[in-house]
Amino acid sequence: MARFWFCVAGAGCFLALLVLHSRIRDSPVLREFVFQVSWRTENVLYRLDVGWPKHSEYFTGVTFCVAVDSLNGLVYIAQRGENIQKVLVFTEDGYFLRAWNYTVDTPHGMFATRTLHEQSIWITDVGSGSYGHTIKKYSSFGDLVQVLGTPGKKGSGLNPLQFDNPAELYVEDTGDIYIVDGDGGLNNRLIKLSQDFMVLWVHGENGTGPAKFNIPHSVTVDSAGRVWVADRGNRRIQVFDKDTGEWLGAWNNCFTEEGPSSVRRNIETLVV
Structure with missing residues (x-):
C-alpha cells in the first residue's frame, strides 16, 4: 500500500519538480508559462501563478533550473542560450533584481545554501565549452567563489573530482555535498564531499x-x-545511507516508460 501511494503521489511530484526544480516545500514560486498544473498534497494546493514573474522580458534564453533562498525571499533562475546572462534573480513576488555571470556554459542544476557566515548558489555545468563539466559556487551577487572540476575537461571516472556532465547536487546545513555525476557522460556516480571538498565516499559505475x-x-x-x-x-530511485554510503534499496516498479528526472527534499513527505 505504501508503494502504491508513493507511485500516485510521485507522478504529480515529479511533474511539478520539472517546473520548480527547487525547494518547493519552502516556497510556492512557480516557473512562468509552459504548464498548467494543479494537484493536492497534504492539503496544500499548488497551482500555476500566471502573474509571476512581473516582467517576463528578462527571460532571453531557455529557462532550465530554479533555486530558492526562502529566508531572504530570493529566487534564482538559470537559463540556457548564447550571449545571455545565465542567472536571473527575482524576489518571491516576481520582481526582477539583477542578472549575473557569463562563467556558465550550460546550467543543469542549482542549489541555494545559507549559513551564519554566507549565502551561496551552487550550479552544475554540463556544457562542452571552456566552463563546462564543473560545479561552481557563487555568492548571492554572482561572484565566483569555488570551482570543482577542471573547466572544459571531461572526467574519466578515475578522479572523483573530474566530472563528466554533473547533473545536480545537494548541500546539507553541515556543508557536506552530494553530487550525481553523469547526465549522459561517461561517469555514473554518486559522490559525497565534506565541506572542505574531501571525498567521503563514492558509489557508481554504469550498470x-x-x-x-x-x-x-x-x-x-x-x-x-x-x-x-x-x-x-x-x-x-535508489536510496543510500548518508553517513556510510550503504545501499538501502530501490523503487523500481513506478516507472515503466520514462525514468525519474528529479527527486527533491519533499520526497520525505511521501515515504517516511
Whole structure:
C-alpha cells in the first residue's frame, strides 16, 4: 500500500519538480508559462501563478533550473542560450533584481545554501565549452567563489573530482555535498564531499545492479539521513545511507516508460 501511494503521489511530484526544480516545500514560486498544473498534497494546493514573474522580458534564453533562498525571499533562475546572462534573480513576488555571470556554459542544476557566515548558489555545468563539466559556487551577487572540476575537461571516472556532465547536487546545513555525476557522460556516480571538498565516499559505475547507475540525474537528502537518487536511465530511485554510503534499496516498479528526472527534499513527505 505504501508503494502504491508513493507511485500516485510521485507522478504529480515529479511533474511539478520539472517546473520548480527547487525547494518547493519552502516556497510556492512557480516557473512562468509552459504548464498548467494543479494537484493536492497534504492539503496544500499548488497551482500555476500566471502573474509571476512581473516582467517576463528578462527571460532571453531557455529557462532550465530554479533555486530558492526562502529566508531572504530570493529566487534564482538559470537559463540556457548564447550571449545571455545565465542567472536571473527575482524576489518571491516576481520582481526582477539583477542578472549575473557569463562563467556558465550550460546550467543543469542549482542549489541555494545559507549559513551564519554566507549565502551561496551552487550550479552544475554540463556544457562542452571552456566552463563546462564543473560545479561552481557563487555568492548571492554572482561572484565566483569555488570551482570543482577542471573547466572544459571531461572526467574519466578515475578522479572523483573530474566530472563528466554533473547533473545536480545537494548541500546539507553541515556543508557536506552530494553530487550525481553523469547526465549522459561517461561517469555514473554518486559522490559525497565534506565541506572542505574531501571525498567521503563514492558509489557508481554504469550498470543496472545495486549502487550502479545509468544517468544519475537528481539527488536529495531526507530528515531520516537517507540519500535519494533519481537513476533516470534505469527507471528507478535508489536510496543510500548518508553517513556510510550503504545501499538501502530501490523503487523500481513506478516507472515503466520514462525514468525519474528529479527527486527533491519533499520526497520525505511521501515515504517516511
